Amino acid sequence: MKALACAAVAVSWFVAAPAWAHKPSDAHLRLVASGETLTGRLDIAVRDLDGALGLDADGNGQITWAELSAATPRIAEYVSRRLVLGADGTTCRQELGEPALADLSDGAYWAIPLRATCPHKAVSLDITYSLLFDIDSMHRGLAHVAGQTVILRDARPVRVTLDAATSFTSFVKEGVWHIWMGIDHIMFLLCLILPAVFQRRTQRWAAADSLRDVCKEVFEIVTAFTLAHSITLVISAIGLITLPSRFVETAIALSVVAAALNNILRTVDARWAVAFALGLLHGFGFSSVLIDLGLPSHELIGALLGFNLGVELGQAAIVLTLLPVLFWIRRTLAYQALLWAGSGAVAVIATLWSYQRCFA
Amino acid sequence: MRTTAWGKPGRGRRKLTVLALGAIGLAAALTASAFVAPNHAAAAAPTYLPTDPARVVATVPARDPAEVATRQALAASPDRVELAVELARGDIQRYHELSDPRYLGRAQATLGRWWKLAEPPPEVLLLRATIEQAIHQFPEARADLDHLVQVRPDDAQALLTRAVVATITADYAAARQSCQAVAPLASPIVLATCEAPLDGIAGKADEAYARLARLVGAVRTGDAGVRGWALTALAELAYMRGDTDAAMGHLARAIAIDPEDAYARNLDADILMATGHTADASKMLAGRELIDSHLVRRAIAEHELHGPDAETLVLAMRERIAAAAERGDRIHLREEARFTLAVEQDAARAVRIARDNWSVQKELADARLLAETAVAARDRAAAEPVIAWARTTGVHDVTLDRFLAQLEVLR
Numbered sequence: 117m118k119a120l121a122c123a124a125v126a127v128s129w130f131v132a133a134p135a136w137a138h139k140p141s142d143a144h145l146r147l148v149a150s151g152e153t154l155t156g157r158l159d160i161a162v163r164d165l166d167g168a169l170g171l172d173a174d175g176n177g178q179i180t181w182a183e184l185s186a187a188t189p190r191i192a193e194y195v196s197r198r199l200v201l202g203a204d205g206t207t208c209r210q211e212l213g214e215p216a217l218a219d220l221s222d223g224a225y226w227a228i229p230l231r232a233t234c235p236h237k238a239v240s241l242d243i244t245y246s247l248l249f250d251i252d253s254m255h256r257g258l259a260h261v262a263g264q265t266v267i268l269r270d271a272r273p274v275r276v277t278l279d280a281a282t283s284f285t286s287f288v289k290e291g292v293w294h295i296w297m298g299i300d301h302i303m304f305l306l307c308l309i310l311p312a313v314f315q316r317r318t319q320r321w322a323a324a325d326s327l328r329d330v331c332k333e334v335f336e337i338v339t340a341f342t343l344a345h346s347i348t349l350v351i352s353a354i355g356l357i358t359l360p361s362r363f364v365e366t367a368i369a370l371s372v373v374a375a376a377l378n379n380i381l382r383t384v385d386a387r388w389a390v391a392f393a394l395g396l397l398h399g400f401g402f403s404s405v406l407i408d409l410g411l412p413s414h415e416l417i418g419a420l421l422g423f424n425l426g427v428e429l430g431q432a433a434i435v436l437t438l439l440p441v442l443f444w445i446r447r448t449l450a451y452q453a454l455l456w457a458g459s460g461a462v463a464v465i466a467t468l469w470s471y472q473r474c475f476a
Numbered sequence: 477m478r479t480t481a482w483g484k485p486g487r488g489r490r491k492l493t494v495l496a497l498g499a500i501g502l503a504a505a506l507t508a509s510a511f512v513a514p515n516h517a518a519a520a521a522p523t524y525l526p527t528d529p530a531r532v533v534a535t536v537p538a539r540d541p542a543e544v545a546t547r548q549a550l551a552a553s554p555d556r557v558e559l560a561v562e563l564a565r566g567d568i569q570r571y572h573e574l575s576d577p578r579y580l581g582r583a584q585a586t587l588g589r590w591w592k593l594a595e596p597p598p599e600v601l602l603l604r605a606t607i608e609q610a611i612h613q614f615p616e617a618r619a620d621l622d623h624l625v626q627v628r629p630d631d632a633q634a635l636l637t638r639a640v641v642a643t644i645t646a647d648y649a650a651a652r653q654s655c656q657a658v659a660p661l662a663s664p665i666v667l668a669t670c671e672a673p674l675d676g677i678a679g680k681a682d683e684a685y686a687r688l689a690r691l692v693g694a695v696r697t698g699d700a701g702v703r704g705w706a707l708t709a710l711a712e713l714a715y716m717r718g719d720t721d722a723a724m725g726h727l728a729r730a731i732a733i734d735p736e737d738a739y740a741r742n743l744d745a746d747i748l749m750a751t752g753h754t755a756d757a758s759k760m761l762a763g764r765e766l767i768d769s770h771l772v773r774r775a776i777a778e779h780e781l782h783g784p785d786a787e788t789l790v791l792a793m794r795e796r797i798a799a800a801a802e803r804g805d806r807i808h809l810r811e812e813a814r815f816t817l818a819v820e821q822d823a824a825r826a827v828r829i830a831r832d833n834w835s836v837q838k839e840l841a842d843a844r845l846l847a848e849t850a851v852a853a854r855d856r857a858a859a860e861p862v863i864a865w866a867r868t869t870g871v872h873d874v875t876l877d878r879f880l881a882q883l884e885v886l887r
Contacts (some may be wrong), residue, residue, distance in 0.1 A: 139799050139800075140577040140578055140581065140803070140805070141577075141578040141581060142799070144520075162533055163534050163578070166534065167536075172539065175538060175539030176538055176539075177535060178534075179524040179532065179533055179534045179535070179536065180529065180530055181528060181530070181533055184533055190631055216525050217524055217526065218520070218524075221796075221799070223534055224533045224534050225521070227521075227523045250585060250588070251585050253581045253584035253588065254577065254578065254580060254584065254611075256803045345590065357560055375789050403694070435627075
């Protein structure tokens with residue numbers, strides 16, 4: 117009878133095998149090497165940190181923000197003890213930045229910015245990662261370095277060869293991705309381009325006749341925008357001027373409002389000037405992405421160039437796709453609707469954004 | 477000059493220019509998207525700081541004082557295997573309750589000191605085999621179980637686990653032998669349930685169904701886990717025989733016993749979808765998408781129904797497949813093949829994944845999957861292993877037989 121009870125108790129252990137759930141325990145380590153400096157971010161699941169360090173102070177199964185932030189020093193100590201970065205066999209000096217939360221598909225992660233200074237410029241990077249394996253044998257560290265993802269399965273050091281070329285292309289990709297995902301940059305550009313097929317003729321507005329004129333104007337606008345955001349991107353990325361991100365994000369949203377309102381009110385005809393003046397703000401926004409990616413503040417020409425090139429490519433793709441369509445429909449009612457109602461809608465939405473970004 | 481679509485003569489060249497520009501732009505956008513999209517998983521998520529100190533940022537199992545005491549005792553004397561076994565059992569149980577694989581990893585870590593031993597204590601051997609089975613390391617699980625039943629021939633749990641692993645890997649003689657060895661240790665219903673899939677695969681689904689149905693009907697009490705298991709096995713047999721109503725009836729009872737029974741729920745959803753009740757299948761899995769095998773079925777169902785959640789579910793499934801690939805896991809093959817066939821509609825890829833899956837596990841569901849994807853890909857050669865398997869075993873399953881007949885036409 118004892119054997120039967122034993123068999124019965126654990127039926128689910130062998131029968132319910134297909135119940136593999138959400139992600140197993142993964143931590144993400146993103147690193148960018150530049151010169152002697154490594155910068156990046158480590159994201160660890162809050163649930164995993166609880167397993168290792170017991171964050172749930174009252175033991176009720178709910179980890180509150182208060183409990184998590186109280187454990188910040190313990191977490192930092194745990195991470196600095198268990199993550200060692202090196203360059204070609206030498207050890208780098210590490211500092212952890214101010215952590216924050218990041219929401220991934222399977223819950224909240226603790227994101228810790230990190231920065232390491234190595235004795236020399238790394239040709240290959242040594243990662244010694246021993247987080248969590250002692251409590252969860254199936255934990256994996258996923259190191260994203262120079263366009264590669266390396267799986268860290270145990271505490272043994274792993275060597276990653278850095279390749280300048282992949283690093284450059286990875287920044288180009290980030291640039292393209294950022295402009296496409298950054299709906300505010302796209303909206304801004306759209307608002308500026310939208311009226312280009314509709315030009316002022318002495319006193320009244322009429323559809324442009326010549327595609328060449330339209331292309332010329334759009335070219336001017338895009339060039340002005342590019343120049344402006346490149347300037348502030350560089351200034352900000354090398355740390356000459358840094359602005360608080362809340363201010364930058366709000367200002368970018370307001371710049372979208374301004375560009376949209378200008379389509380309705382027709383205050384400024386020289387939209388290239390608007391593109392330049394307000395484009396300066398967008399450059400600050402791009403640089404915060406680069407900083408999030410962990411961009412070091414020297415020897416960053418390659419990364420900057422790559423990222424900017426990516427932004428321009430992504431932008432050019434949008435303009436080249438849209439311009440012919442706009443030119444085609446410029447005499448139709450649909451175009452008028454797009455110009456007036458579209459600009460109005462963008463103005464309203466961007467106003468809401470600025471409110472959210474400023475006060476939320 | 478001929479009047480063009482633009483309404484005025486002389487505009488042909490301009491139209492061409494506009495079209496050319498458009499084509500270049502579109503081509504640039506498409507190239508760039510192919511170039512950019514795969515990398516986006518690597519982009520870091522934006523960070524934030526909550527303002528409300530009481531905000532719950534993560535949920536974990538509530539602290540169990542007894543477990544804490546045991547863990548402390550183990551830390552004080554790390555050699556006490558019985559404490560490690562107790563803790564590991566708790567973690568495996570938690571894995572089954574929450575379907576969170578991180579608890580399997582925790583169980584393994586707790587047993588770390590004994591994990592790599594060639595001959596760990598029998599209790600550790602059983603837990604190691606259970607974990608290996610759960611992460612689809614069937615050869616390793618089998619070796620441990622073979623060893624375990626030698627040192628403990630009366631361990632019913634070990635014998636049943638061995639029977640299941642041997643069935644999955646198509647070693648039917650070993651599975652039958654393990655089931656028989658359980659007979660003197662457990663009730664007849666356990667033996668009949670253990671043998672049900674073996675009889676089904678041997679082409680004796682009718683007899684097996686009659687035998688198990690009689691036992692399930694006769695024994696109204698007894699261990700709930702065993703009853704749920706027996707009802708699910710009964711449903712499998714009914715489905716093999718094409719009696720979908722009976723199968724769904726048995727599954728409804730199994731799910732009533734344990735609403736968290738993922739296996740029974742999946743089978744029920746599969747039968748519902750196969751019989752055209754896609755909306756019902758989706759409904760019964762709604763809110764349970766944390767479990768991959770539920771998510772994939774719901775994504776397929778909503779995709780077919782063009783439901784409002786379709787896009788979210790499909791994206792979630794894609795993300796999960798990508799995340800598993802990123803860490804090098806290959807245990808989602810069954811789900812991935814289904815998804816690739818039904819949603820991505822890439823039959824050629826689906827059949828490759830189904831073949832990889834067949835090399836790992838050979839249950840009836842895996843056979844159906846390989847045959848179905850091969851039919852969709854019009855690739856009879858890919859289904860060769862399943863055709864051979866069906867011929868040797870003499871299996872008769874209404875669903876599989878239909879696919880095999882369709883494959884015959886492709887010959």
